[in-house]
Amino acid sequence: MDLSFILNELGEDREHYFNAIAPPIIQTSNFRVNTVDQLKSLFEDEYSGYLYSRGLNPTVDILRKKLAALDGAEDCLVCNSGASAIFLAVLANVKSGDHIVSVERPYTWAQRMFDVILPRFGVSTTYVDGRDIANFEMAIKPNTSLIYLESPNSWDFRLQDLAAVAGLARSKNITTIIDNSYCTPLYQMPIALGIDIAMQTATKYISGHSDTLGGILTGTTKMMKKIFDSEYLNTGCGIQPFNAWLLIRGLRTLPARLARISENTSRVVQFLQQHPVVERIIFPLHHSFPQYELAKKQMKGACGLLSFHIKANSRRQVVKFCESLKHIMMAVSWGGHESLILPQCAGLSDQEFDQENPDHRMLRLYVGLEEPEYLISDIEQALSKSALI
Numbered sequence: 001m002d003l004s005f006i007l008n009e010l011g012e013d014r015e016h017y018f019n020a021i022a023p024p025i026i027q028t029s030n031f032r033v034n035t036v037d038q039l040k041s042l043f044e045d046e047y048s049g050y051l052y053s054r055g056l057n058p059t060v061d062i063l064r065k066k067l068a069a070l071d072g073a074e075d076c077l078v079c080n081s082g083a084s085a086i087f088l089a090v091l092a093n094v095k096s097g098d099h100i101v102s103v104e105r106p107y108t109w110a111q112r113m114f115d116v117i118l119p120r121f122g123v124s125t126t127y128v129d130g131r132d133i134a135n136f137e138m139a140i141k142p143n144t145s146l147i148y149l150e151s152p153n154s155w156d157f158r159l160q161d162l163a164a165v166a167g168l169a170r171s172k173n174i175t176t177i178i179d180n181s182y183c184t185p186l187y188q189m190p191i192a193l194g195i196d197i198a199m200q201t202a203t204k205y206i207s208g209h210s211d212t213l214g215g216i217l218t219g220t221t222k223m224m225k226k227i228f229d230s231e232y233l234n235t236g237c238g239i240q241p242f243n244a245w246l247l248i249r250g251l252r253t254l255p256a257r258l259a260r261i262s263e264n265t266s267r268v269v270q271f272l273q274q275h276p277v278v279e280r281i282i283f284p285l286h287h288s289f290p291q292y293e294l295a296k297k298q299m300k301g302a303c304g305l306l307s308f309h310i311k312a313n314s315r316r317q318v319v320k321f322c323e324s325l326k327h328i329m330m331a332v333s334w335g336g337h338e339s340l341i342l343p344q345c346a347g348l349s350d351q352e353f354d355q356e357n358p359d360h361r362m363l364r365l366y367v368g369l370e371e372p373e374y375l376i377s378d379i380e381q382a383l384s385k386s387a388l389i
Contacts, residue, residue, distance in 0.1 A: 001069050003186075007251050011065035025245045026058045046233065047225050055233055059241040063248050067206075070185040071198050073218035075225075077232055078244060082181065082201030083109040084237040085215025089197050092227040093146050093175045096122040101139045102148040103130035103160065107179060110148065130160040131291065136168055149178040149195070152295075154334075155307060155344070155364060157182070157284045159291045162298055166194030181205075181335075186258055187301035197223060204335025205303065208250040208257050212243045257337075260369055261304040267372035268365070268379075272308055277383055279361070282307040304367035305334050310383075312361050315345050315353035320386035322363070327370070327378045334366035339375055341365055 001010070017024045031050040033039045042051040050056050060078055068076035079085040090113060094100065102114055104127045114125040128135040130149065147169050151160045162178065169176045178190045181201040190198045200206065202214030217227065232238060239247075269286060272278045281288065283306040284295040295302070312318050322330050328339045344362040345353055353360050367375065 003070075003255065006066050006069045007254065010069055011062040023059060023062050023245065023248060025241050026053075027241050028057075029053050047228055053241065054236050054238060055228070057238075057241050057244070059248075060239060060244040063239075063244045063251075066248070066251055067185075067216050068218050071191050071218040072185070072189050073191045073198065073220070075221040075223075076216060076218045077224050077228060078202070078239045078247075079215035079217070079232075079237050080239050080243070081213045081237075082107075082179075082199070082203060082215040084235070085199050085201075085217050086110050086177075086179070087113060088227050088231040088235065088237070089177050089199060089217050090118075090146065090148070092231045093177075094118065094123050095145070097143060098123050098145040099141045099143045100125040100146045100148060101136060101144055102127050103150055103153070103158070104128065105153065105155070106148060106150055107154070110150075110179070114148075129158075130165075131158055133161055133164045133168065136165055140168075140172060140174070144172070144174055147174055147176045149176065150182075151178060151180075151188075151190075151298075152182045152284050152302075153179075154182060154305060155362070156282055157289070157305075157307070159284065159294050159298075161294060162190055162193040162195055166196075169196075170194065182303070182305060183299055183301070184254070184258065184303070186255060187303065188299045191218065193298065196220075201335075202247050202250075204333060205254065205258065206247055206250050206335075208253065208336060209246070210333070210336030210338065212246040214239050214243060214247050257369065258301065258303055261367060262301050264369070264372045264375070265302070265304045265306065265367040268367050268375055269306060271376045271379070275383070277311050279309040279311050280358070282309075303335075305364065306367070307362055307364045309358045309361045310363065313355050315348060315350045315360070317386050318343050318345050318361065318363070321382050324382035324385040325378055326381070327374060328365070328382075337369045339366055339368040339370055 012023055030052050042049055046055045063078055064076040102125050126139045128139045149160050166176055176195045177197045178195050180190055180198050181204055184205045197219045200216040202216050269283055273281050285302040322341055322343050328341050331340045342364040345360050
């Protein structure tokens with residue numbers, strides 16, 4: 001299916017809403033039915049039509065169709081945040097006594113679920129270094145029902161060989177879930193590689209404007225209905241129509257934004273790699289990345305998120321650098337128009353800082369839509385003020 005068709009036309013029956021170019025926001029809590037039998041049918045299968053906007057909604061459905069097509073999936077559910085999407089996908093595929101294999105250091109709220117919530121119901125998790133398929137093979141137990149992946153993750157960008165993991169999981173009837181927020185479906189298509197459920201935080205690149213939250217799940221219609229019929233409806237965490245409309249708006253410019261961000265990132269990486277204070281760059285499509293060949297094999301691009309280590313002797317130097325930036329803002333998340341910096345030492349005190357630990361000197365940079373010279377100049381002056389040069 002053509003990308004331009006998906007983004008601009010798929011799911012948009014304009015003749016049904018006055019030929020408006022932008023789709024309407026169907027801001028309603030419930031829907032009228034014409035017959036008792038129609039009502040009976042919806043009670044029996046709410047996935048079959050419009051009953052109550054906690055379930056299906058016409059504005060959300062336009063978004064669902066586009067996102068499923070982008071992922072090459074049969075179907076899609078959209079939640080009110082990435083964290084809720086992860087929660088639903090995992091909860092729908094485990095039961096008491098089950099075992100999960102997860103990559104090391106997953107997204108904070110995924111790990112909280114694995115470490116704090118699921119153990120209360122007898123579900124255990126083993127964390128593995130996902131760079132080696134043998135680690136998954138060794139961690140799988142007879143009661144393993146789920147493998148959780150992030151490829152790349154959002155700090156050191158470790159990859160998993162998705163086709164290999166998917167093949168292993170299917171041979172043992174284990175469900176696979178991946179957080180694909182880093183790449184989006186434009187730069188990586190996990191479903192085509194055999195992964196069962198692809199998740200994205202729509203808050204980031206899909207929105208592109210840092211003004212709404214969202215979480216996406218794609219997979220087979222059978223899997224999406226399984227999640228919808230229980231976890232999705234029970235938690236009531238489906239996205240609201242206005243936020244869905246904002247994400248539809250964001251999708252219109254997704255290819256153009258990713259192309260510009262990727263070009264800007266290339267320029268910033270070139271600057272950082274030659275700077276005397278930068279010890280190391282971590283970026284999946286940089287030739288120094290340990291899994292560079294795998295990145296080229298299963299990713300079409302790497303967008304704007306990278307990490308780098310600086311030659312700092314103290315936490316104060318890292319702090320000074322971050323706080324001297326004039327245009328790159330300090331904040332979590334990524335994927336919007338604005339460039340952002342996030343120091344890993346934010347969770348440490350001055351006394352806890354260890355200059356021999358590269359993680360303590362790591363900064364995560366998100367490169368946005370600004371002119372690359374504008375960003376490079378800002379980084380350069382901040383390094384100067386922090387006495388790092």
